[in-house]
Amino acid sequence: MDVELRGITKRFGPVTANDNVNLTIRAGEVLGLLGENGAGKSTMMNILSGLYSPDEGEILIDGKRVDFEGPGDGIAAGIGMVHQHFMLVPVFTVAENVILGVEPTGMFDYLDLATARKQVRDINEKYGLQVNPDALIEDLPVGIQQRVEILKVLFRSAEVLILDEPTAVLTPQEVEDFFGIVKSLRDAGKAIVFITHKLHEILEISDRINVLRGGRITGEGDPKSMTENQLAEMMVGRPVSFDVDKGPFKPGETLLDVKNLMVLNENDETAVENVSFHVRSGEVVGIAGVQGNGQSELIEALTGLAHAAGGKIDFLGRDITNVSVRERHRMGMAHVPEDRHKSGMISNFTIYENMVLNTYYEDRFSSGPAIKWPDVLKTAAQYAVDFDVRTPSVYLKAGNLSGGNQQKMVVARELERETKLVIASQPTRGLDVGSIEYIHSRLMGARDEGDGVIIVSSELDEIMALSDRVLVMYDGKIVAEFDATAGPLDKNAIGLAMAGVTA
Amino acid sequence: MTDTTSQSNLADKLLQRAAPGRAEFEDLVVVPIFAVIVALIVGALIMLATAVDIETIGRSYLALLQGSVGSMNAISETLTSAIPLVLAGLGLALGFRAGLFNIGAEGQIVVGGIAAVIVGFSFPNMPWIIHMPLALLAGAVAGGLYASIAGYLRAATGAHEVITTIMLNLSSYLLLSYMLGLEWMQRPGRSDPVSKSVLPSAELPRLLTDIDPNLRLHAGIFVMIAAVILVHWLLFKTRTGFEYRASGENPDAARYAGMHASAIIVFAMATAGALAGLAGANQVLGVLERATPGFSSGIGFDAISVALLGRSHPVGVLFAGLLFGALEAGGRQMQVDAGVSIDLISIIQALIIVFIAAPLLVRAIFPWGFKKPAGR
Ligand SMILES: Nc1ncnc2c1ncn2[C@@H]1O[C@H](COP(=O)(O)OP(=O)(O)OP(=O)(O)O)[C@@H](O)[C@H]1O
Ligand SMILES: [Mg+2]
Numbered sequence: 035m036d037v038e039l040r041g042i043t044k045r046f047g048p049v050t051a052n053d054n055v056n057l058t059i060r061a062g063e064v065l066g067l068l069g070e071n072g073a074g075k076s077t078m079m080n081i082l083s084g085l086y087s088p089d090e091g092e093i094l095i096d097g098k099r100v101d102f103e104g105p106g107d108g109i110a111a112g113i114g115m116v117h118q119h120f121m122l123v124p125v126f127t128v129a130e131n132v133i134l135g136v137e138p139t140g141m142f143d144y145l146d147l148a149t150a151r152k153q154v155r156d157i158n159e160k161y162g163l164q165v166n167p168d169a170l171i172e173d174l175p176v177g178i179q180q181r182v183e184i185l186k187v188l189f190r191s192a193e194v195l196i197l198d199e200p201t202a203v204l205t206p207q208e209v210e211d212f213f214g215i216v217k218s219l220r221d222a223g224k225a226i227v228f229i230t231h232k233l234h235e236i237l238e239i240s241d242r243i244n245v246l247r248g249g250r251i252t253g254e255g256d257p258k259s260m261t262e263n264q265l266a267e268m269m270v271g272r273p274v275s276f277d278v279d280k281g282p283f284k285p286g287e288t289l290l291d292v293k294n295l296m297v298l299n300e301n302d303e304t305a306v307e308n309v310s311f312h313v314r315s316g317e318v319v320g321i322a323g324v325q326g327n328g329q330s331e332l333i334e335a336l337t338g339l340a341h342a343a344g345g346k347i348d349f350l351g352r353d354i355t356n357v358s359v360r361e362r363h364r365m366g367m368a369h370v371p372e373d374r375h376k377s378g379m380i381s382n383f384t385i386y387e388n389m390v391l392n393t394y395y396e397d398r399f400s401s402g403p404a405i406k407w408p409d410v411l412k413t414a415a416q417y418a419v420d421f422d423v424r425t426p427s428v429y430l431k432a433g434n435l436s437g438g439n440q441q442k443m444v445v446a447r448e449l450e451r452e453t454k455l456v457i458a459s460q461p462t463r464g465l466d467v468g469s470i471e472y473i474h475s476r477l478m479g480a481r482d483e484g485d486g487v488i489i490v491s492s493e494l495d496e497i498m499a500l501s502d503r504v505l506v507m508y509d510g511k512i513v514a515e516f517d518a519t520a521g522p523l524d525k526n527a528i529g530l531a532m533a534g535v536t537a
Numbered sequence: 538m539t540d541t542t543s544q545s546n547l548a549d550k551l552l553q554r555a556a557p558g559r560a561e562f563e564d565l566v567v568v569p570i571f572a573v574i575v576a577l578i579v580g581a582l583i584m585l586a587t588a589v590d591i592e593t594i595g596r597s598y599l600a601l602l603q604g605s606v607g608s609m610n611a612i613s614e615t616l617t618s619a620i621p622l623v624l625a626g627l628g629l630a631l632g633f634r635a636g637l638f639n640i641g642a643e644g645q646i647v648v649g650g651i652a653a654v655i656v657g658f659s660f661p662n663m664p665w666i667i668h669m670p671l672a673l674l675a676g677a678v679a680g681g682l683y684a685s686i687a688g689y690l691r692a693a694t695g696a697h698e699v700i701t702t703i704m705l706n707l708s709s710y711l712l713l714s715y716m717l718g719l720e721w722m723q724r725p726g727r728s729d730p731v732s733k734s735v736l737p738s739a740e741l742p743r744l745l746t747d748i749d750p751n752l753r754l755h756a757g758i759f760v761m762i763a764a765v766i767l768v769h770w771l772l773f774k775t776r777t778g779f780e781y782r783a784s785g786e787n788p789d790a791a792r793y794a795g796m797h798a799s800a801i802i803v804f805a806m807a808t809a810g811a812l813a814g815l816a817g818a819n820q821v822l823g824v825l826e827r828a829t830p831g832f833s834s835g836i837g838f839d840a841i842s843v844a845l846l847g848r849s850h851p852v853g854v855l856f857a858g859l860l861f862g863a864l865e866a867g868g869r870q871m872q873v874d875a876g877v878s879i880d881l882i883s884i885i886q887a888l889i890i891v892f893i894a895a896p897l898l899v900r901a902i903f904p905w906g907f908k909k910p911a912g913r
Contacts (some may be wrong), residue, residue, distance in 0.1 A: 339792065360795030369793070377793035380786045387779070392794035394779055403775045415551040419544050429554045 035096060035112055035193040035225060036060050037082070042091035044077055046434070048426045051077040053249035054091070059194060064216065064226045066240030066257065068233075068269055070466045071438025072424035074249040075229050076118075079196045082227075083115035084108025114187025115196040118203075118437060118464075119375065120179050124172035128165055128182050129154045132189050157188050161218045175326065177208035184215065194225045199437065201230055202464050205325050205492055213239055231438070231466050233262040245269055270468040278474045278499045281482040283519045285502075286315030289350060289455050289486040290336070296344035297331045305331035307510040308345070313455065313486040318477070320501030321490045324532055328510035329490050330372060333459055336488075337369045338362045350454060363392055366454030370445055370461050372490065378444040381433030385425060386414035388432045389447050421446035422469065437464045442473075449476050456480050459490040474500060494532075498523050506531040564896065565853070569846065571899045572892035573860070580885040584877065597875035604870020605863035611870070613745060613754040617824060619862025620757045621646070621816035621836045626843035626854040627768045628680075628812030633849040634772060635805035636785035641687060641702025642813040643837025644709035645680040649814025650821045651716060652679035654828045657735035657821065665738040672739040673760065673818050680814015681807040683709070688806025692799035698806070706837070714830055724827070732828040741823035755823035761855075764812060769851040771808075781805050813837060842890050861886060 039057040043050065051074040059065055069075050080086045082093065084102030092099050095111055102108050108115070122131050133150045154167040163181045171179060180200060187195055197216075201209050216239060220226055230236055236243060236257065243255035245268050253268045266274040290313040297306035306328045313319050323329055334340035336347065338359035347355045354362055363369075371378040379388045390399050390410050399410050414428045421442045425435060432440060441464050449456065458477065462470045477500060481487050491497050497504060498518075506514040506528060514531035516523055577598070584594050605615050625642040632639035653676035660668055687701040716722050717730035724731045741760075745752035772778040784791040784801050792798060816836065821828055843861055847853030868882030892899050 338795075358795065358797075359792070360797075363795050371793055377787075377789040380783060380790050382786050383783070391783070391790065395776055400776055403777065405774060405776055405779060407774070411552055412548075415548040418551050419548045425551065427553055428551045 037113065037194055037225065038094040038097075039078070039082065040092050040094065042078065042081060042088045042093075044074075044081060044086060044088050050249050052081070052088070055246075055249070055251055057244060057251065059225045059227060061193065061225045062220060062223045063242060064220050064228055064240045066236040066243040066255075067227055067229045067246065068231075068236055068243060068255075068265060069246030070270055071442070071464075071469055072436040073246040075246055076198055076436060078246070079115060079198055079227065079229070082108070082194075083113050083196055084111075085115070109187070109190045109192065112191060112193040113196070114190060114192030114194065116180070116183040116187060116198065116200060118199045120183055122171045122179060122182060125170065127168050127170055128174075128185070129167040131171060131182055132167075132185050134186075136190060153189065154185060157185055161188070161215055161222065163215060175208075176203045177205065177212070180204070180212070181215070192224070194227070195219065196227045196229075198229045199231070199464060200228070201232060201235055206494065207324070209235070231464065231470075233265050233467065236265070237262065247271065266467045269466065272468075274467045274471055276467075276471075278478060280478055283316070283502055285317045286484060288312045288314050290488075291348040292336070292345070293348075294345035295332070295335060295342055295347065297328070297335045297340055298343045299331055304343075305510055306335065309507075309510075309512050310345075311505055311512060311515075313488060315484045315486055316481055318481050318487040318489060318500050318502045320497035320504045321488065321507055322494060322497045322504055322528055322532055323507035325492055327507045329507055330459075331510075332507070333369075333372070333457060333488075333490060336457060337367065360395075366452060368448040368451065368453040368456045368458075370448050370456075370458040372459035372463075374440055374444050374463075379432050379440060381431065383432055384429050385418065385423070385432050385435070385443060386411050386428040388443055389414035389417050389428070391447065393447070393451060417446040417450050418443070420450065422472065438466055438469060441465055442469060445473055445476075449480065453480060453485055455486045455488070457488045457490075460492065461489065462491075462493075462496065494525065494528065498525065498528070504528060508532065508534045565848070568896045568899050569893060571903050572889050575892050575899065575902060576885050576888035579888050580881060583884060584881065589877065593875050593877065597871045597877045597881075600871040600874035601864070601867035603867070604874075605867030609745075609748065610752060611866060613752040614866035614869075615859065615863045616758055617753045617755065617862070618865040619858045620755075620761045620823070621820050622840055622843050622861050623761050623855055623858030624764055624816035624819060625813040625837055625840035626847060626858050627764055627851060628684075628809035628816075629840055629844035630847060630849040630851065630854050631768060631772065631781065631812070632805055632809040633844060634778075634785045635781035635801060636788065637688075637691075637802065637805055637809070638699050639684065639687065639702055639806060639809050640699060640841055641684060641705050641810070641837070642816070642840045643833055643835065644702065644706035645684050645810040645813035646817035646820070646833045646837045647709040647713050648683040648817070649676035649680035649810075650817030650828055650832060651713060652676050652814070653739075653818035654732050654735060654821045655722070657739035658733040660739075661736060663738055668736070668738040669741065669822065672735070672822055673815060676814045676818025676822075677811040678814070680817060681811035684810020684813070685803050685807040688803040691806075692802045710830075713828070713832075717828065717830065730830055735822055735826045739822060740826060741819065753824060755819075757819040757823040760815060760819060764815065765851050765855050768812070772851065777804070813840070816840070839886070842886060845890060846893055860889075 037059040039055060042052050042055045044052040055078060067075050077086065081088050084105045084107045100111055129147065129151045132154050151167045158165055163185060165178060165181050165185060171182065201212065204212060216226060228240060240257050243257055244251055245253040245255060255265060255268065292312065293310050295306055295309045296304065299305040309332060321329055331340060335342050338357060342355050346353060349362065350365060394400060394405055399406055411428060418425060418428055423439050423442045423446065425439065432443060435443065445461055456477065461477065462473055465473065477487055489497060489500050502518050504516040504518065504523060505512050508531065516528060581594050604611050606612055625646060629639060629642055653672045656672040656675040683705065687698045687705060690696040690701050691698050714730060717732055722732050724733050741756040743753065743755050745754050772782065780796045780801050783794065783796060784798060788798060817833065820832060825832055839861055843857045844854055847857035864882050864886060868879045871877050872879045
């Protein structure tokens with residue numbers, strides 16, 4: 035099935051998210067879609083899947099014009115979208131989730147789960163998805179949950195699959211498996227639109243590349259002949275540096291000292307076991323590890339969101355093991371949370387409210403019981419400019435920002451204050467290359483001014499580029515430590531440690 | 538990036554507020570208006586279906602209009618009915634904003650009313666300037682404390698406030714009938730459960746008796762207006778309000794931001810209860826002048842509708858309360874003039890809520906009233 039978008043324009047108030055866009059999607063082909071944060075990629079795909087209706091332009095399927103009244107029409111026409119934020123019912127099984135809304139029923143509306151399970155298994159086999167139809171969603175890792183989303187659209191016989199930043203939440207191993215699935219879908223004749231900010235991925239998987247800027251298609255790329263640098267320049271309109279400018283390493287006194295820390299997860303199982311490490315002033319400590327090896331719990335304990343079941347945390351010479359989140363924040367701890375939607379922002383609040391989500395109480399923004407909103411507004415606008423948060427106004431709801439711009443908003447709030455220790459989990463998740471460059475330089479700036487910095491990232495490249503020291507977590511423990519100041523880091527050795535292979 | 542003047546220009550641009558979108562206008566104004574219209578039409582259909590003739594239906598709606606805004610007395614009655622609805626509605630709205638589904642306004646009204654009556658009859662010789670505010674305060678404090686029981690249970694044990702506030706509503710009725718039988722509370726010489734009368738020094742004075750001694754509008758209207766302003770300030774201008782709203786929208790984010798969830802729950806419940814308690818105090822000090830069984834007359838439940846209809850926004854609650862007050866006052870007139878049961882008013886109120894809650898339905902019925910299907 036071939037799909038053509040012709041002259042699509044979509045406006046949100048003063049913002050023109052898509053401006054006269056033309057796009058062709060062909061069966062048996064992976065179309066890579068690239069563009070800055072806020073370029074209009076998600077909007078365009080939401081139009082294609084029927085979620086939004088365009089202000090101008092038309093959609094043609096195999097040459098025939100179609101009009102979608104809602105996402106139901108999109109999927110009925112064979113266009114399925116996998117959103118970056120999964121829409122699964124956690125207490126349902128895979129099969130139940132897959133059939134939700136299109137349940138096969140027998141006599142008297144009897145729910146025919148057996149048939150459903152069989153159909154799910156058939157699709158599984160055909161594309162090598164390897165998902166157990168009887169598993170509960172809440173027990174599955176993110177990578178598998180994503181496959182369930184793909185199953186859902188395949189079950190509804192989609193011929194066109196739209197994947198919006200599918201790899202942002204995946205570990206490198208999961209990405210590889212995921213690419214295998216994408217390839218088998220393509221070979222089966224499906225048309226695939228693939229959105230990502232990771233240039234090497236787009237070069238690896240796509241057959242054709244389209245670049246979007248400011249709502250317009252500004253270029254076509256050939257993945258066989260182009261380099262990452264060329265793509266980056268096409269995207270942001272200037273050369274982008276992938277190297278991080280680092281000042282000389284001048285570590286100062288110890289800021290954070292963690293001794294024999296134990297943390298339990300929500301099921302009361304040991305998630306962090308006997309972890310000890312320290313962070314000095316002017317030093318970046320990277321924490322590498324496959325997701326789910328205790329990093330999240332470690333960060334929660336450091337920031338006060340989880341209780342330490344044992345051990346001791348000293349910050350600035352004070353025992354903060356049982357000190358509140360607010361007090362740690364007051365002492366100069368900044369925290370970029372790993373999941374911005376879960377805890378880092380409030381979608382229904384305006385941008386300016388989100389910019390002071392955890393600083394509203396400070397004297398800068400409050401006097402007595404009242405918040406000084408005029409001051410908040412001015413500061414928020416300044417932060418937005420500094421971090422290039424693309425929005426027409428700080429009065430906009432944060433949920434209406436594009437994914438990457440939401441992330442910039444969160445990072446801006448955390449870095450634009452007097453800090454001593456910056457704890458950043460996945461600081462560049464969903465960001466375009468230009469923005470990554472800027473956030474990295476700000477993190478390095480904090481280090482060079484004498485802050486301690488902790489980086490947790492599923493991107494090993496990011497950890498290696500930023501860190502002065504790398505700790506590897508495996509199964510709740512720190513299993514290896516690498517010093518980047520002594521010489522170049524050994525990516526292989528880190529990778530092995532992450533896999534639990536002890537040297 | 539380096540050019541500082543262009544940067545500050547950009548910052549200024551970001552400070553501009555987009556004109557309120559058409560969608561917001563439709564949501565806040567057009568949908569409620571249409572919802573009221575549809576509810577009235579469906580109400581008429583229900584009357585038709587129950588064999589009421591067209592002429593009577595016409596007369597009832599005329600009476601509804603006259604009884605709510607058609608005369609000085611009608612307006613006075615509308616406002617008098619609106620006062621407790623708005624006060625309790627504000628409390629509920631505040632709770633909703635903080636993510637608490639407090640449906641205990643009824644019980645908080647009862648307890649607040651009891652406290653206000655007791656203070657109201659207990660201090661002869663006290664000057665009104667002290668006595669009346671003291672009685673109001675007693676109502677607020679009692680309502681606040683009563684509601685914070687549910688808040689405390691939620692924060693300490695996780696017991697859901699919907700369950701606990703329902704239980705507290707029931708308990709409040711029992712408490713009321715028990716107390717009305719107590720010797721020091723019951724009116725001397727009466728065997729039925731009626732409390733002593735509130736002393737004149739504690740009464741909320743009637744405002745319009747110079748024009749017509751029958752006009753019941755009382756000084757509680759100032760309490761109501763002050764409460765609207767205060768709640769608006771609290772919710773949108775203060776740190777506390779910011780914390781309430783943040784916890785209501787996303788408790789995880791609130792925790793991440795260092796806000797204290799259990800303190801917020803207890804405190805928000807208490808403020809909500811205080812407002813409902815004030816509503817109860819207003820009824821006994823301004824309208825009834827004593828407490829009787831059932832003096833709360835379900836105001837606490839109507840207030841839930843008022844808070845929902847008002848989108849948990851103080852100004853919205855004010856308008857919703859006025860509308861419900863008008864329906865109530867007009868409904869009484871309707872019963873008198875056309876002999877149509879006042880229950881029909883409850884049906885119409887319920888229908889309004891249904892249609893407000895289902896904006897898509899309203900949009901489907903009146904396609905020409907709206908620009909485009911919701912959110913696309
Ligand atoms: N519902 C909405 N209301 C208002 N503006 C919106 C809405 N949705 C998107 N926008 C605006 O449209 C523009 C394009 O957003 P879109 O989400 O399509 O970007 P994107 O290319 O997917 O970016 P990212 O890489 O950051 O995900 C942005 O400026 C965004 O703020
Ligand atoms: Mg996007």
